[in-house]
Amino acid sequence: MIVQMRICVPAELTGLVAEQCEQQPGTAEVAVHAGASVHPRGDVVVAYIARESVEELLEKLHVLKIESLGSIAVSAPEFVLSDRADRAEETAPGEGADTVIWEEVSRQTGEESRLSWTFLSFLVLATLLAAIGIVTDSTIAIVGAMAVGPEFGPLAALAVAVVRGNWRLGGRASLALGPGFPTAMLTTALITWLALPANLFPRDVLDRASAAEFIYHPGPFSLVVAVLAGGAGMLSVISGRSAALIGVFISVTTVPAAGFVAVALVLGEFNKAAGSALQLLVNLGGIVAAAVAVLYFHRLVTRRLSDGAALRLRRQALRARR
Missing domain, CATH: 1.20.1080 (Glycerol uptake facilitator protein)
Structure with a gap:
């Protein structure tokens, strides 16, 4: 199953968030809408991703404190026609039906x-x-x-x-x-x-x-x-x-x-x-x-985000804010 993630993010973190979405196994598409968010000010990143990859990506976004600086919305489109989406589901680890999205x-x-x-x-x-x-x-x-x-x-x-x-x-x-x-x-x-x-x-x-x-x-x-x-x-x-x-x-x-x-x-x-x-x-x-x-x-x-990866993300976020 492919889900849509809409991420409202401050402009200084847009590149890092888009990079994490793009590098996440199971991602089919990533789109960046610069300046699309008026309140709060920032950009909007939209990603189509396999359901089984959502929890891991959410953990990475939590490390960046996106839910405090902006927002994260996850929804399931009724119909997605895309060869990339099919390949994303095949490459994503696990099965969508077995995936727990804790939030x-x-x-x-x-x-x-x-x-x-x-x-x-x-x-x-x-x-x-x-x-x-x-x-x-x-x-x-x-x-x-x-x-x-x-x-x-x-x-x-x-x-x-x-x-x-x-x-x-x-x-x-x-x-x-x-x-x-x-x-x-x-x-x-x-x-x-x-x-x-x-x-x-x-x-x-x-x-x-x-x-x-x-x-x-x-x-x-x-x-x-x-x-x-x-x-x-x-x-x-x-x-x-x-x-x-x-x-x-x-x-x-x-x-x-x-x-x-x-x-x-x-x-x-x-x-x-x-x-x-x-x-x-x-x-x-x-x-x-x-x-x-x-x-x-x-x-x-369920595979969890390692402490080392979380620490690297925090350092990248601090560099992006400076």
């Missing part, structure tokens, strides 16, 4: 991990849908609740925060999950309590709900499923295959477990509520642990 992953998970009314609304609605599926013994409603739940975004952000040491991102994700699940569970419990006088469901409904037995019976396979789902979910995030996330959502019982806890507490089924709460914790922990493992693996196999 892209951090920003994507960061956007999905914010505590917002939209996030809370989706989580509350998903938990209510799970509760309805539980009291009506409807597997379809429970699976629907799994698909609606937005909790994977903050969980993925926690994994990225652990691997990259980005504690600001981790705090934001924790802030979304911390109040999020209790709010959804309290709302579900309140509505369940209000529904009892209307006799919408019998008080012994949990004894009859065969479709929900797996929710409050955590076992070894609960952790196995959570780990597999967490690994698959993080792979889908870093590879840009969002369709695979749907399968992740409907394979783990985070939202159904939260809904079951709320219903069971209202009905006085404290043992089942405890089992469901354990199921929730096992799933959350397993997803984060697996996502962290996937990211660490990619970090180990």
Whole structure:
């Protein structure tokens, strides 16, 4: 896959940035637009480069502090017809689908991990849908609740925060999950309590709900499923295959477990509520642990910019500014 990098850079660093882009394996084209940037003043360098080479080039640009002096924008054109682009992809090391662009992953998970009314609304609605599926013994409603739940975004952000040491991102994700699940569970419990006088469901409904037995019976396979789902979910995030996330959502019982806890507490089924709460914790922990493992693996196999190369770039940047 070929991506476009648009780099806004001070004029004194334009030559060095263009040189780094041109020398980067996997580069198809480099164009320099002198004086194209008005605010801030400077030039614009546009490069077409194979996705698998983007992370290494970004590291070189970070050494030059381009993100502070100007800006870096990365986008993926829908269609590029170029023999040079084809050759660039062939010469670039690795495979584009296996490439992790860390800044892209951090920003994507960061956007999905914010505590917002939209996030809370989706989580509350998903938990209510799970509760309805539980009291009506409807597997379809429970699976629907799994698909609606937005909790994977903050969980993925926690994994990225652990691997990259980005504690600001981790705090934001924790802030979304911390109040999020209790709010959804309290709302579900309140509505369940209000529904009892209307006799919408019998008080012994949990004894009859065969479709929900797996929710409050955590076992070894609960952790196995959570780990597999967490690994698959993080792979889908870093590879840009969002369709695979749907399968992740409907394979783990985070939202159904939260809904079951709320219903069971209202009905006085404290043992089942405890089992469901354990199921929730096992799933959350397993997803984060697996996502962290996937990211660490990619970090180990991804080529990193050496300290010597970084030092040489810093010296060149200082000479260019003088």
